[in-house]
Amino acid sequence: MPGNRAVIYRGPGHVEVEEIDYPTFELQDGPGVNPDNVGRQLPHGAVLKVIATNICGSDQHMVRGRTTAPEGLALGHEITGEVIETGRDVEFIKTGDLVSVPFNIACGRCRNCKERKTGICLNVNPDRPGSAYGYVDMGGWVGGQAEYVMVPYADWNLLKFPDRDRAMEKIVDLAMLSDIFPTGFHGAVTAGVGPGSTVYIAGAGPVGLAAATSSFLLGAAVVIVADLQEERLTQARSFGCETIDVSRGEPADQIEQILGTREVDCAVDAVGFEARGHGEQAETERPATVLNTVMDVTRAGGAVGIPGLYVTGDPGAADDAAKHGSLSLQIGLGWAKSLAFTTGQCPVMKYNRQLMMAILHDRVNIARNVNATVLPLDQAAQGYAEFDRGAAQKYVLDPHGSIA
Known part of the structure; x- marks a missing residue:
């Protein structure tokens, strides 16, 4: 089993890249995890090797100390990755798929999910409707500014890119589909x-x-x-x-x-x-x-x-x-x-496939327009600091050196 490193919030203005546990199909106790979510079994999940994971303004609010986020929280809710393992209940997503992860975590089963209101799923966060990876008061799902991450309800949540080679050519643009x-x-x-x-x-x-x-x-x-x-x-x-x-x-x-x-x-x-x-x-x-x-x-x-x-x-x-x-x-x-x-939260799944097609067919160049800038995971703190100073850039972390 490989190791895993992630960007960890260590107090106002301070993040560090640290070793964390490799993902499993059970939600473990940890900073920010709601007690009612501890031990939650996730046979419907998939483990991803993270290809790209972005720094978001919402992350910056936490790092500035402007929320009640606990120290030790693994950050990151904008995730693009390769599926490397699936739980026993995953039927359609396969190992090797290249996918975008909506920042909203949604079960696909509740009333709101069935009404396409995936930003306020009723079943993934005991605190309130709606959830996200690596975010305060969102249930405690481990963040994706990491080398590996677990995504629950994989068949429902993951957007598979139709052609891997074509997707990798536009991977920085496609990395924007998870949120912004x-x-x-x-x-x-x-x-x-x-x-x-x-x-x-x-x-x-x-x-x-x-x-x-x-x-x-x-x-x-x-x-x-x-x-x-x-x-x-x-x-x-x-x-x-x-x-x-x-x-x-x-x-x-x-x-x-x-x-x-x-x-x-x-x-x-x-x-x-x-x-x-x-x-x-x-x-x-x-x-x-x-x-x-x-x-x-x-x-x-x-x-x-x-x-x-x-x-x-x-x-x-x-x-x-x-x-x-x-x-x-x-x-x-x-x-x-x-x-x-x-x-409220954008219901990402309402739009992400259409926007994926616009990117793949050259109707939009979102990475250029937001001035996407790729950094290795080890430079996450630098990215946070420059973003906090108002840099006109969207920082994309590349944990494995996957982005050409």
Whole structure:
């Protein structure tokens, strides 16, 4: 049996690559594992050799100490890999298959899964609906920023790539299918983006850039991306986006300069709970800023997609209310404009096959648009540090040197 190494959270601002147990078909006790999940038998699972595993902004929230994540947690929920072992109940997935792993863990059996709401599966997390690998309050499933990882309900969860050689040629693009590409696409779809739409996207991190890419794929006429980091705005402009530097003032004023009107058809919040203010308040954390802004700039009767992460526990928040996820929202504004809102985890399985086909048939180049940058597993700490400083890159870890 080979060894296994993984990226481990060791406290605010600190990750280490350490030896961990090789995966088995039983969920073991460990940091963050719900006691009701300890000893859970997983004959429906598969063990993967990890080909690519990405650093996500959601991981960064934990590493900054902005969640209740326990020290010792093995991180990573964006996983692409090769199946090397299957449990006795796995029927269709085979050893040797190259697969994408949706970051949502879903059973395929509960009411929500049967309704395609795989982001809120009822059977995999005793704490609440919904689960993910290597994430706080998600049941304790071991993260995939590792050499090997176990995926439960393999026949249901795994997306098999149809041709291995062709997939390896585009493996960095396909690595985005586990989370950020479907998540950005979900944000755009739920915001109502379609042919001819004008779109405002708050945040030029990887999810925001994926939402912008998705908006073009859906036929948007104008995509406006807002951020504080000039490097990230430059990346957005590299594939045709208009951009707004919110440190220079209110987005509506800058939208008017681009469109001739202060409102857009559709808006996406790709920032989440660590949002900062606009203009002179750009250096101050104001977690409700983006939500209030997207309500302000979206036309009456429009829709807002909110793939940006919001949490129920934020020990580093600026005020007591925000520490419990309570924000000062202008919900009356949203009500008065009859806006529709969609929040929560993206149900990755709703979109990942279609987006896979778009990648394989050269309809989209998501890796280029998010500036995917490959690092060996041993450089994970460097990737986290650079990402935390606002680098306009999506870091992809390559545990086995598999990516050419």
